[in-house]
Amino acid sequence: MGATGDGLAAVSDFMEQHKALLQQLRNDQGGGKNCETDLCALMSAVEAMKRLDVLHALYDQCVFSCNAIMHHAASCGHFAVLQWLYEASYEDIGHDAVDAAVRSSHLPIVRFIYERCPSVFIDPVIDTAVCFSTLEVVEFLHPHFSSQWRSCHVDDAAEYGNLAVLQFLLEQCSLELSPDAIVLAAKYGHTEVVAFLLRQRPRVGNVKEALIEAIGSGHVAVVQLLIQEVDSVEQDDDELVHAFSKSAADGHVEVIELVLRVHPDAESALPTLDDAAMNGHFNVVRFLSALRSTECSTETIEEVAGKGNLDMIEFLHQHGASEYTVEEMDRAAGNGHLDVTRFLHQHSNVGCTTKAMDDAAANDHLEVVQFLCENRSEGCTSAAMCKAAENGHLDVLRYLYTQGEDLCACDCVYRAAGNGHLSVVKFVMPRRYEPWSNSIPLHCTTDVVRNGYLHVLRYLYEQTRQQARSLTFPRNAMDKAARNGHLETIKFLHEHHLSECTSMAMDVAAMNGHLDVVKFLHEHRNEGCTTAAMDDAARSGHFDVVKFLHEHRQEGCTVAAMDYAAQQGSLHMVRFLHANRTEGCSTALHWAAERGHFAVVKYLCEQGIEEGAQVAQDAATNGGYGRIARYLLDNVAGLNPPPN
Template identity: 30%
Template sequence: MIDVCPLPHRDGRLKPRHVQALLYSNVARQITAFQPGLHYDMRVLKGLQVPRFDSHDLLAAWMHVDAVLAPWLALHKMSRLKLLFSCLPHLKHVVAIHAAITGNVPLLKHLHSQLNVLMVTPYYVVDFAAWSGHFDALVFLLSIRHRGMSAHALSQAARHGYVQIVQFLLRHLHSRSPTAVVAAASNGHLNIVELLCPDYQDTIDDEAMDVAAAGGHLDVVKWLYNRGSRSWRALSAAAKHGHTHVMEYLLGTSHKNWGPVSMDNAASMNYLDVLRCLQNHPHVASQHRAIDAAATNGHFEAVRLLHDMKLAKASVKAMDDAASRGWLNIVAFLHEHNAAGCTLAAMDNAAAHGHLDVVKYLHKHRNEGCSTDAMDWAATRGHLDMVQFLHKHRHEGCTTDALDGAASRGHLDVVKYLHAHRSEGFTDVAIDRASLNNHPEVVEFLVTCGRGRVTSSCAIDAAVAHGNDHLVDILLTHGHHPSVNALESCAWCNDVEMFEKIYPLVEPSHARANAALEIVAYAASAGHLTLLQSAMRLGCVTTPPDLALVGAAKHGHLEVVKVLAPLYHHRPMAALDEAATCGHADVVKYLDHVAFPCTCRAMDGAATNGHLHLLKWLAAHRQEGWTTDAFDGACRNGHLNVVQWLYPQRQIDISPDALTWAVDANCLKLVEWLTLTGRTHFNVLNAMSCAAANGSLPILAHLVEVYSTWSEMDGMAVIAAAGGHLDMVKWILSNSNRRKSIEEAMKAAKHAQRPIVVSYLHTISSAETLDDQAVDDDEAEDGDEDIVDVHSDTSDGGALLEQAMELADDSSSDDGIESEYEEE
């Protein structure tokens, strides 16, 4: 019984007892607990999942989650988190990661002390805090001995320049990652490179120099060079990204073994300073067709510079491409200074793209000419001025493709000009495509020109499809006759008036009769009762096809079902099956009332789509029963309530694939229920593979815990790496034969082009020791030792330790959390 405190009216009188009961704070929650579905404010969160991280830009990957979750948290604070996690359990992992990424320490404390979320999530939350640069969140998570940290933490902190975090990880957690040097160098964080390099004096390879040069970070390049790095690729990397200052430094050193630099790339990117640098150091330049590359991309200054350098050559491609793109200055320069010339493709493509000034120049100064493609494409693309120029000044002419193309794209002015000045004419394609593309004014002009006997119905069929009654009348006047396609268009548009108008005109008669049967089936499925009756009347249909009734039942059109059902001498079983599958209870009950039969597919379909109320009704009123497809289908779609109802009935055995279907539905509650009730029935390896492929880390962790299938983890790592599921890979590698798993996972990630996974695998594979990626097990089990190993001779170690333990003490306090997120 609920104890209700009396609530007075404004005038001081007590409200009635039933009103007082409804105003009690927990009554609404108790009532809604018995209702299916979600609370209204939580619906927007239902689809949130941990995203796939495909780049080093963490915030970009998380922005879609943040856009939905952050406003909800700002509105409700932490008051509804417990209820949220009970309704949508998978969101506890999302919220935990969100708190780490946003550095929300009060939220992290609440998740740990009040909801016990942090210690059960398998995600690497510490890595996310380091990746996003939130030092306080990182220290708090480590102070509660969270195991979600890997070598990725140091690597990402170094990449993004979080010096405080790098110092902390290096000094107090003995975290090591040789690739962190490369990550820091790639973004020019010299202070972090200096911090990291003393630990890797023997492991610095040329990759750090390469990425620093590619990023234009001269100070890092100098520092690495002075420490002995001599990567021959560094010069090419700097040139590729236009960093001339880095090139000049490297070429000015005593080292001479620098790799070749592509002049073609510099020309295509218009890196003039790079080209000048290469001019001064021709021994490192490598080029194939640098002038072609510059001309193709419209870089006039680069073309001129390359010509003056005498190092690069050109081909006909240079002028052809420049003309095609309308760069007249380049065309003129190449004509005057380069002997390679061009082909007729130059004028053809210039005309096709409407570059009249280029065409005029080529016409005046070059002898290659053009082909009929020039006018054909100019007309097709609507360049009237180009068509006029080519007609007056060139002799190549055009083909029927010119007028056909102009008509198909609706260029009426070009159509009229070609009709008046050219003799090539047009084909049926012109009218047909103009009508298909809904250019009625072009169609009207062309049909009035007259072309004799009409052989195609495409034009009038298209006019009917567009609902242009006026154009249909014009085409009918000029001898166009519709086909069955026009009747189908009327059906799609539910245009009964047009359907009745053109039906008698369709030939041959047997074709329109067959079309009437198809339209009856479609109209019934779509619920168009008037169209259905018209098609049956005009087509003399007395017994509709089975598809008509089945379609109407499937889509829940009860009125149509009532019209059609009495017309069948036989009774199609599929009608009731489809109605039950789609959850149309009123149709199911009507068909049952008029004695229509069904099969076990009725209950199988209802179970698959989660229609529990209908499933119960069928069990009570029908005898057909169900098969294993019912249980499998319910699992496949994550309908836990249906599975729980079916299981006690015991009419069939549980399918060994049921667990796999539940995993594929990403329904952790259903997976937990299945492993509890039918643990020995399932194909566990398939289920684990499915979880790894989908990135369902909580589900995989649960399956491993229940079935202790550690021996299969190597294969799971490969599957997860191919899918790009970063935290899944981390978790698997922390519980498997790491060296073997890393090698196979690396191959899979590279083949599937998963750069962030490849980066992580490279990080841990290059480490000096392949240790666990979280806090050491011995330290975690020793309650008397702090995981933060602070050396007494460090100047700031005591402060860091004090901060970490202070945060830990706050997290275990019983006084709650004072912040803007304080629970209401």
């Protein structure tokens, strides 16, 4: 189903208009949030153009996995894309696509899948529907699963606040209302559900437990509904004590006030100030301090100081907190809270340790460092200079140097170089007064090369050459640069004969899709690569790298290359390897069937690759890929039909 005629122009235009998006998709094929965003953007762009044939070209170029785009089409409601993928026989529909469509309440997609692949609708889809779907989806599923509805689904609907579905289950499915339903609804703040369940009394139970859950979760509207339904609360109820503590820790003072207005005896269950103070809830601290002692632990004061909450520190100090430790100023300074550091300096008689300035320097808090130098006597250790250099904080480093700190006290220049901070390196090197060793240490040059800091590498090279010293590199320095695609660094190492490399350099460059690095190593080095280069490039979907290695190298690949390509659903890669390589495959059919890659399964069978067909059929059946299971049964001799 390729693009032909004027369709080719549309494909070309699309490629040009969305060049950045397509490159990002190639980079993010490993998955994650970026990949999800990119796939949704791609599908929206394709549907807006009304040119689904663009997908064919993108699939052939290994821009995306059909399995991934099938799932995202179901999840995001791109009906046309999902229909095209299925009808073009690229991908079978499995459990994950059904779950995504039901979870997102895309009824047209749910209906389309059920009409074509009813076998993929298994019991867990009901669990998903009652929690996340609209009533329309549940109504559609209900007659098809008439015997699968359970009372636990009522609890699920209550827990997720799905009131319409909850009413449907009670009224149309005649399910029992469990006592846990109102507790779950209260815990998660579903006010309308709680109100509905209260109207079902006496069928509903556990109202007091529901109230305690609502208090602990801070849902004031739910507490207002339930508080009048409870005659009393036990003052020594451990669950109430825990609920008050949690509510205070989360800042829900209005909930605590409401409970005490209705049940004043509950005051004895109130918590200490600690949790509220630690989390910065000043309103709760003021409220509680008016009712009971304002004492709190030293750990709380340390936490408050570390978070820089000056108002809280002042309040606690004014209301009797006086047992300070060095930890307060250490934390405040290290986190850059100058106002808290100054307050503690003025009101605490225990001071701080060298950790205060060390951490402030490490985190680039220059004003705090200056304040400590000018007002405290604890000083710092060599860690202050080292960490400032390592993190590139030149202003802090320069200030400490003016205060007499020793640039030679640690290997700060090497730390700065290894992290790419050239300005720090340039500041430190001329000011070191200790004799230089004969060479820059390995750990420094290793970090510079691994991270591709060519500007630092050039500077170190020039400096050491002028001073008749040498740069020392590990034997595999070029391998490390190759892994991360730092071509210019590799060129510099090669041109100046600074490092050798091993076959791993080309292997890891190929694995990570760095074709420019692979080409350079092929043209200028003689270490070569191993079969892992093509195998791992195939696994990662780097078709251009696989093609280059095939055309220019002799190492070849193993059966893993086609197995990996089949596993990823890369039909274009599988075709290329089958047509151009002789290694074949071993588990390709199994992987393709298990992942729902129908087009790959079909191609392999058409080429007579049927090894492991029974295992493949079983995997397809277990994964809900009924079309693949049926295809294998119809086209491969000797297979056992799947159980009904």
